[in-house]
Amino acid sequence: MTADKKKMKVLIVFMLLLLITGCSAGGNQGEAGDDVSDTEVSENQTVILPEETEESILSSIEGVWKAGEYIGFIPFQIYENGMWDKNAGTEEERMATYEEDKERAAAVLPDFYFEIRENDAEQYIYVTNDNRTYASPVNIVVSDRAADDEYSLFVQRTVEGLDLSEEYPLTYIELNSFVYSEEENKIIYEPVTLILTADGQFLLLKEGAFYSLEHSIQIEIMSGNFSSMTEFRETVEQQYQWWEESGAIEDMEWRLVDLNGDGIDDLILQDIRIELRPIVAIFALKEDSASCELWDLNDSSEFSFCGPSGELMYTAPYSGTEIAGEPYWHYYYDSEWNKIEDFMLMRTVVDSSMAESREEFLQRYQEFIETNPDMAEDGNYYSRYEIDLESGERKEREALSYEQFNEIFEDVMGMEYFNLLGY
Numbered sequence: 243m244t245a246d247k248k249k250m251k252v253l254i255v256f257m258l259l260l261l262i263t264g265c266s267a268g269g270n271q272g273e274a275g276d277d278v279s280d281t282e283v284s285e286n287q288t289v290i291l292p293e294e295t296e297e298s299i300l301s302s303i304e305g306v307w308k309a310g311e312y313i314g315f316i317p318f319q320i321y322e323n324g325m326w327d328k329n330a331g332t333e334e335e336r337m338a339t340y341e342e343d344k345e346r347a348a349a350v351l352p353d354f355y356f357e358i359r360e361n362d363a364e365q366y367i368y369v370t371n372d373n374r375t376y377a378s379p380v381n382i383v384v385s386d387r388a389a390d391d392e393y394s395l396f397v398q399r400t401v402e403g404l405d406l407s408e409e410y411p412l413t414y415i416e417l418n419s420f421v422y423s424e425e426e427n428k429i430i431y432e433p434v435t436l437i438l439t440a441d442g443q444f445l446l447l448k449e450g451a452f453y454s455l456e457h458s459i460q461i462e463i464m465s466g467n468f469s470s471m472t473e474f475r476e477t478v479e480q481q482y483q484w485w486e487e488s489g490a491i492e493d494m495e496w497r498l499v500d501l502n503g504d505g506i507d508d509l510i511l512q513d514i515r516i517e518l519r520p521i522v523a524i525f526a527l528k529e530d531s532a533s534c535e536l537w538d539l540n541d542s543s544e545f546s547f548c549g550p551s552g553e554l555m556y557t558a559p560y561s562g563t564e565i566a567g568e569p570y571w572h573y574y575y576d577s578e579w580n581k582i583e584d585f586m587l588m589r590t591v592v593d594s595s596m597a598e599s600r601e602e603f604l605q606r607y608q609e610f611i612e613t614n615p616d617m618a619e620d621g622n623y624y625s626r627y628e629i630d631l632e633s634g635e636r637k638e639r640e641a642l643s644y645e646q647f648n649e650i651f652e653d654v655m656g657m658e659y660f661n662l663l664g665y
Contacts, residue, residue: 299382299413299415299438300358300367300380300415303358303436303438303444304358304469305357305358305457305458305462305467305469305470306355306356306357306457306458306459306461306462306465306467307355307356307357307358307444307446307455307456307457307458308351308354308355308455308456308458308461309351309352309446309448309453309454309455309456310351310453310454310455310456311453311454312347312348312351312451312452312453313445313452313453313454314451314452315343315344315347315348315450315451315452316450316451316452318337318340321340321343321450322336322340343449343450343451344451347449347450347451348451351453352419352446352448352453353371354369354370354371354419355369355370355458355461356368356369356370356378356417356419356434357370357461357462357465357467367380367415367417369417369418369419369420369434370461370465371419371420371421371422374420374422376418376420376429378417378418378419378420379417379418380415380416380417381415381416381417382413382414382415382416383413383414383416384413384414413437413438413439414435414436414437415435415436415437415438416433416434416435416436417433417434417435417436418431418432418433418434419431419432419433419434419448420432432448432449433448434446434447434448435447435448436455457530459527459528459529459530459531459532460498460507460509460527462532463509463525463527463532464496464509466482466483466486468482468532470530470531470532471531471532471533471534472531472533473533473534474533474534474537477537478523478534478537481539493513493514493515494511494512494513494514494522495511495512495514495519496509496510496511496512497509497510497512497548498510499548499552500552501524501526501548501552501554501574501575502526502574502575502576502577502578502579503575503576503577504577506527506528507527508524508525508526508527508535509523509524509525509527509532510523510524510548511523511524511525512548516545517657517660518545518547518655518657518660519547519548520538520545520546520547521536521538521545521546521547521548522537522538522539523536523537523538524536526579535575535579543558543559544556544557544558545557545558547655549654549655549656550655550656551654551656553572553574553654553655554572554573554574554575555570555571555572555573555654555655556570556571556573557569557570557571563596563597564592564593564594564596564597564603564606564607565590565591565592565593565607565610566590566591566593567588567589567590567591568588568589568590568591569586569587569588570586570587570588570651571583571585571586571629572584572585572586572587572654582631583629583634584628584629584631585626585627585628585629586626586627586629586636587624587625587626587642587647587650587651588624588625588626588627589622589623589624589625589647589659590617590622590623590624590625591621591622591623592617592618592619592620592621592622592623593620594620595620604618614639616641622644623641624641624642624643624644624646624647625639625640625641625642625647626639626640626642626647626650627639627640628640644659647659
């Protein structure tokens with residue numbers, strides 16, 4: 243969570259506190275429009291927020307969020323008397339159930355994420371479960387301290403070792419998570435509460451457990467939200483929007499791979515229509531931003547690929563006439579996203595019949611044949627070249643059999659050699 247977002251949250255909740263204490267411009271008005279009073283709102287009274295204030299709150303926390311670390315669980319007495327009341331068994335049995343629920347909450351984070359974005363059809367929060375996304379209605383409630391109302395709305399919003407309800411003015415953002423039940427063939431709604439505190443904490447409460455919230459740049463990018471990008475954003479957004487509108491996005495898939503060895507997974511967008519799954523884009527992810535390191539719309543003349551172990555290859559085949567080549571550069575990125583090639587595989591196709599005569603072929607390709615005397619006759623030839631990491635120059639050619647060529651290719655790409663030239 244960035245410092246700017248924290249400051250914004252502090253400011254907004256401070257404004258809400260002014261609303262609660264009657265110090266804002268929300269005082270009662272007489273019929274003639276004169277200010278009658280700024281009476282304090284009772285601690286048990288729900289504050290009704292103007293629509294623009296609700297929008298400000300949600301705007302301050304725009305983005306994609308997921309559960310971070312487990313913080314704690316509601317106290318047992320609240321567990322028994324509130325929304326999570328089991329109403330069965332002895333106190334010892336209920337306590338045992340309570341401890342089981344605590345252990346489960348600490349061990350397994352909630353498997354869903356939600357996105358807060360600009361107003362769209364009067365819905366603000368979009369929740370995704372099992373690759374299904376639903377728009378959730380939002381209810382925003384403000385309180386300056388715990389209140390024992392009929393819904394146990396505030397008194398339950400506390401956690402062992404962290405008495406939120408007493409220390410801070412709180413904003414409760416209530417929504418639903420959704421789970422589709424195959425067995426019941428319907429959507430099951432599970433209540434979730436986001437808690438925004440005056441000191442910048444942004445917490446999630448679900449089924450009695452409290453979690454921190456993490457801003458997920460990864461999920462933002464995967465959902466087509468490129469707001470975290472500072473460069474190249476407009477181009478990416480326009481193209482991605484076209485893919486969504488045309489349905490082309492259905493032919494692509496996302497992968498998470500650490501490509502530059504910094505310990506943070508990067509995002510690869512691949513075209514799944516081709517067996518080798520050419521790379522369309524690579525996004526480098528950081529804590530609060532993303533950058534596009536590769537953007538290739540695949541014009542069928544060059545491709546980059548990522549094998550199952552995260553190794554990269556690039557090819558730009560050329561058909562030529564009598565001699566055609568299909569090179570595969572094996573490369574990687576360093577920590578600064580410099581592209582470094584370390585070896586190249588090459589399939590070369592020699593077909594002298596495309597020349598007017600054998601003599602013309604030998605004359606035109608005299609230098610090539612002198613350098614590669616074993617490739618003077620028609621056929622398919624396979625080679626490997628080590629690449630000098632400092633100069634980028636190819637070293638001496640190593641002739642390979644097809645089996646040797648294919649073994650290296652398959653080790654990198656996880657499949658047998660794929661003939662892009664078609665012959």
